[in-house]
Amino acid sequence: MSDLSAFPITGKWPAQHPDRIQLYSLPTPNGVKASIMxxxxGLAYEPHRVDFATNDQLTPEFISLNPNNKIPALIDPDGPGGQPLTLWESGAILIYLAEKTGKFLPQDAAARYHTIQWLMWQMGGVGPMMGQLGFFHKFAGKEYExxxxxxxxxxESRRLLGVLDRHLEGKDWIMGSAYTIADIAVFPWVRNLIGFYEAGELVGYADFANVDRVLKAFVARPAVQxxxxxPAPPKAQD
Structure with missing residues (x-):
């Protein structure tokens, strides 16, 4: 049995199964990258909900794991060399889990770096740009005259969708026939843009048939669903 008591975060979110990966997250586009992966x-893990409504991400316990106070973050009790590993940043988590399991990241060197290239494209472009669009379209920024x-x-979101749409022409996934961490990184953000952010009409999403086709294939995967x-919302109290 693993002992995770040395990690202060387990004081706020106790590990019921300390031998499993401990995931600290929320179902946001970045958060679900980790849970989908x-x-x-098929890794055993224990999810813990970091609730933004109560500023869980700003508590000392959470910051002890991620000083950048963002989700997702995790502890793998069976990290490299059999030692516990703490990790944050969704892109780093995707690469780590892919390397740990040998899944969803090509072994061929060129294909591997091209996959990472698209992962970085999401992290540097898609996430920040679509996130800001959400702020100015749906949240407090919408009040700005x-x-x-x-x-x-x-x-910029429309431009990025165009880049992706052209790339997906004739392809099943971003890397062609292979489903990879690039898809796991990109498509939660596209889904959020047209769903939660309600910005599909604003960016002319109907123009991007290839993006929509692959998004539908992504969402249809049982593991994605x-x-x-x-993490699930807390159960209502009777």
Whole structure:
């Protein structure tokens, strides 16, 4: 039995199964990258909900694991060399889990780096741009009379969708016939853009048939469907 008591975060979120990967997350586009990957790989893990409504991400316990106070983060009790490993940043988590399991990251060197290239494209472009669009379209930023900030992120999100749509022409997935961590990184953000952010019409999503085709294939995967709901909301009290 693994002992995770040395990690302060387990004081706030006790590990019921300390021999499993401990995931600290929320079902946001970045958060579900980790839960979907864990589901796809079939790894045993224990999810813990980091609730933004109560600022869990700002507590000393969470910051002890991730000083950048963002989700997701994890502890793998069976990390490299059999020692516990703590990790944060969704892209780093995807690469780590792919290497740990030998899944969803090509072994061929060129294909491997091209997969990582698209992962970095999501992290450097898709996530930040679509996230800002969400702020200016749905959240507090929508009250700003000056629509130039919103329109900047609309234009950039549309440009990124165009890049992806052209790349997906004639392909099943971003890397062709192989489903990879690039897909796991990108498509939660596309789904969020047209779903939770309600910005599909704003960016002209109907123009990107290839993106929509692959998004539908992504969401149809059973592991994706499970991962999109993890961590689950707390049960209502009677």
């Amino acid at each position: 864990l589901e796809e790989c 000056d629509k130039r900030p919103r329109d900047r992120y609309v234009a 499970r991962g999109l709901l993890i």
